[in-house]
Amino acid sequence: MGLFDIFKKKTPKTDVEEKKDTAPVAPATEESVPESSPEANVEEKTDAAPVASATEDSVSEGSVEVTPEVKVEGSQAAVSETETAAVVSPKIEKETAKPAAGTDLTATENSAEIEENSDISEKKQPAVEATVLDDAAEYDAGLKKTRHSFREKLNGFLANFRSVDEDFFEDLEDLLIQADVGYNMALKISDALREEVKLQNAKSKADVAQVIVQKMAEIYTTENPITKQQLNDLDPQNLNVILFVGVNGAGKTTTIGKLAARYQAAGKKVLLAAADTFRAGAIEQLQAWGSKIGVETVAKPAGSDPAAVVYEALQIAQEDYDLLLVDTAGRLQNNTNLMKELEKIKRIITRQVATAPQEVLLVIDATTGQNGLVQAKQFQKATQVTGIVLSKLDGSSQGGIVLAINEELHIPVKLVGLGEKVTDLRDFDPQQYATGLFSELLQTE
Ligand SMILES: Nc1nc2c(ncn2[C@@H]2O[C@H](COP(=O)(O)OP(=O)(O)OP(=O)(O)O)[C@@H](O)[C@H]2O)c(=O)[nH]1
Numbered sequence: 145m146g147l148f149d150i151f152k153k154k155t156p157k158t159d160v161e162e163k164k165d166t167a168p169v170a171p172a173t174e175e176s177v178p179e180s181s182p183e184a185n186v187e188e189k190t191d192a193a194p195v196a197s198a199t200e201d202s203v204s205e206g207s208v209e210v211t212p213e214v215k216v217e218g219s220q221a222a223v224s225e226t227e228t229a230a231v232v233s234p235k236i237e238k239e240t241a242k243p244a245a246g247t248d249l250t251a252t253e254n255s256a257e258i259e260e261n262s263d264i265s266e267k268k269q270p271a272v273e274a275t276v277l278d279d280a281a282e283y284d285a286g287l288k289k290t291r292h293s294f295r296e297k298l299n300g301f302l303a304n305f306r307s308v309d310e311d312f313f314e315d316l317e318d319l320l321i322q323a324d325v326g327y328n329m330a331l332k333i334s335d336a337l338r339e340e341v342k343l344q345n346a347k348s349k350a351d352v353a354q355v356i357v358q359k360m361a362e363i364y365t366t367e368n369p370i371t372k373q374q375l376n377d378l379d380p381q382n383l384n385v386i387l388f389v390g391v392n393g394a395g396k397t398t399t400i401g402k403l404a405a406r407y408q409a410a411g412k413k414v415l416l417a418a419a420d421t422f423r424a425g426a427i428e429q430l431q432a433w434g435s436k437i438g439v440e441t442v443a444k445p446a447g448s449d450p451a452a453v454v455y456e457a458l459q460i461a462q463e464d465y466d467l468l469l470v471d472t473a474g475r476l477q478n479n480t481n482l483m484k485e486l487e488k489i490k491r492i493i494t495r496q497v498a499t500a501p502q503e504v505l506l507v508i509d510a511t512t513g514q515n516g517l518v519q520a521k522q523f524q525k526a527t528q529v530t531g532i533v534l535s536k537l538d539g540s541s542q543g544g545i546v547l548a549i550n551e552e553l554h555i556p557v558k559l560v561g562l563g564e565k566v567t568d569l570r571d572f573d574p575q576q577y578a579t580g581l582f583s584e585l586l587q588t589e
Contacts, residue, residue: 505529
């Protein structure tokens with residue numbers, strides 16, 4: 145089979161409009177520091193080793209209210225005036241939540257108020273409406289911008305072509321760096337191309353162009369250890385938890401919505417936890433996604449301790465759910481606080497369910513280029529990321545980021561976001577990715 149055989153017949157493309165999240169970020173005040181929240185005072189009954197922060201040992205508070213039918217009451221917990229209940233929205237039909245063994249949960253008065261203030265719980269659950277493209281068509285459409293940008297760069301590069309000499313390879317390295325593959329990867333590709341050009345005795349501009357594109361496609365599909373790595377299968381014995389981390393606006397909430405819809409369509413019972421209590425509007429955004437796809441969301445008011453949200457969500461999820469997806473803050477007062485908070489959330493999850501989180505997914509915005517790699521290294525230290533979600537590939541003009549991630553982070557890209565619709569999430573498939581990037585170039589050369 146020749147290299148060209150990997151390129152299948154192209155399918156019609158769709159344009160995807162890029163939209164930026166403009167929600168304001170809460171001011172970085174002491175009062176808004178979740179770790180210093182006065183809310184937590186129900187003790188976790190656990191044998192686990194003590195942990196750093198005071199609130200971590202007392203993460204749960206107040207009551208868990210499953211709107212509106214089920215109200216779980218406990219009695220022993222002391223509840224301060226500032227405590228608030230977690231709400232689960234949208235409305236659910238059957239009783240699902242009972243306190244986990246050893247956890248005391250007390251009803252509070254202001255849970256009703258939260259419910260009243262939440263327009264989310266009043267919303268209907270419309271069916272998911274997006275048209276589903278097949279994977280190849282989705283990759284093709286989603287990578288349109290990247291493809292065009294690479295073609296332009298390549299054409300610009302080839303316009304100056306005279307002969308295959310040292311200058312040629314230096315310029316080629318620049319081209320690859322501009323395409324975001326990273327410096328080391330650019331050198332590797334350039335070396336591989338040196339060999340290939342010699343091997344194929346490519347001398348004319350057209351021949352050389354063909355070799356470049358062929359080799360690039362090959363690097364994505366065969367030569368590079370980019371393997372098709374999907375999300376771990378759900379564990380049927382234990383609650384599955386996927387923790388989402390990443391900077392503000394990377395696409396965490398959107399990815400959670402898309403992934404929840406996917407699992408739900410596969411017959412899994414999914415619960416969302418709104419643990420980004422820091423950014424104004426983040427909770428409502430997740431609830432809106434939940435409402436849209438008919439999946440319940442556990443939330444507390446803005447400024448609550450995120451660990452408490454996760455704790456209560458775990459209690460509910462352990463009773464009756466297959467999967468809990470946890471949204472986290474992308475920004476706190478500073479990076480140290482953020483990383484500490486993520487570590488704490490992760491420890492709480494593992495303490496409740498020893499096998500969880502089964503996945504820690506770092507969402508990287510493909511349009512942020514090499515900055516994404518710097519962020520990734522920080523998150524990796526705090527949470528041992530198991531996979532990357534590369535969001536907004538449809539809005540990126542530099543497709544090389546996939547190679548850079550592979551080369552520098554050694555964390556598999558597991559999912560890609562190819563648009564804003566609920567169906568615009570795909571398992572990362574290097575072959576379809578390469579096809580989406582280079583097919584047109586090969587056809588037109
Ligand atoms: N075009 C495109 N837009 C996306 C994609 N994924 C997310 N977005 C958009 O990116 C913006 C930010 O996404 P969010 O999901 O809110 O990002 P976040 O990481 O949860 O942000 P914070 O809550 O601020 O931490 C939104 O406008 C999304 O619609 C994608 O794959 N393609």
